[in-house]
């Protein structure tokens with residue numbers, strides 16, 4: 001979901017033993033698929049990835065543990081069901097995608113990093129429950145500006161400037177977002193929920209989004225206004241940033257693939273499953289967060305005998321785990337959308353996590369894996385493949401006169417600029 005730090009500490013339990021520091025909490029690294037699966041599911045391993053980003057992240061779902069997490073997850077799971085994803089993908093998203101891309105088609109060019117974030121933000125706003133009452137481009141740009149600050153807030157650990165000043169800026173923006181977007185969204189939903197309770201409106205009149213679910217269940221799981229605000233801001237960025245980063249990387253990987261395999265060029269417009277496979281392969285090789293991270297709340301022994309001390313920070317290194325040749329083949333390091341995998345190996349590896357915090361938006365973002373016997377008409381492709389497909393349907397290609405650049409303001413490998421043109 002959100003980018004976490006690159007694994008930099010390679011101290012193993014054996015190293016600690018040798019160094020005579022067995023009881024001092026240290027970072028321990030997990031590079032085996034099976035161990036990582038067990039860690040994701042272990043009840044005594046607690047989220048550690050967002051400790052530095054608490055202005056946005058302190059009590060959002062991904063940071064809760066045990067009963068508190070279970071209660072929030074059970075509630076939000078009510079929205080994140082396959083029928084909702086189908087409804088989004090077939091009923092709501094096509095118009096949003098069409099409206100977002102229209103001005104760029106008019107000029108014949110776009111910059112993928114900001115376009116991808118706008119597109120995915122527009123889709124994530126719908127899921128989170130952030131309305132745009134004015135519906136103007138200026139309003140969208142203001143929301144995008146908030147989103148960019150929230151991303152910096154959640155990923156403060158990698159920020160290369162003054163972290164305290166950035167945290168203060170994030171809080172200020174959160175309050176401005178609250179006044180401009182959240183309060184009106186809450187007021188609209190509260191009125192609709194009251195109308196349904198009084199029989200003046202039907203269930204179908206309620207928006208299908210996270211904010212509505214949380215407001216309707218305040219009696220069961222009460223949340224302070226600040227908590228609600230963080231959860232909605234988190235959904236906006238969890239939905240938008242991960243998907244936008246994946247979108248950009250899938251586009252880049254496909255450009256490179258078809259340059260090297262011209263025989264596949266026709267597939268980008270003729271074979272929607274090819275585009276979906278390129279998405280899964282990209283997410284495997286370049287997970288939005290290259291690491292999972294957990295604190296050991298107790299002494300832990302895994303089923304293979306590996307031990308973690310209470311207080312250790314366990315780092316799940318997805319850049320290694322997702323490239324295991326025993327699971328993904330001898331060419332596991334390479335991008336290969338024609339990779340054939342047995343049903344029990346997920347083509348995205350562990351990039352959506354597993355266990356209690358497994359990504360709630362996985363099917364929404366990347367769709368379902370197409371298996372033999374599935375019906376193409378009813379297939380859920382996912383918003384990243386659908387977004388990428390739209391670009392290729394409009395003849396999107398890298399701008400031959402303006403090369404992409406990396407983002408220098410963060411230690412993460414993001415593109416900073418990626419100019420493209422639409423060639424018909």
Ligand code: HEM
Nearest residue numbers: 001061062238239242246288351352353357359360361365
């Ligand atoms: C390519 C897109 C995405 C990727 C790679 C991704 C990845 C992940 C990962 C790895 C986790 C688990 C984190 C952990 O265990 O530490 C996660 C959790 C989560 N994701 Fe995603 N995500 C994506 C898209 C989305 C979307 C579209 C949404 C929202 C609609 C979303 C909402 C969430 C939420 C709410 C959680 C926390 C779940 C919990 O703690 O119970 N994600 N995601």
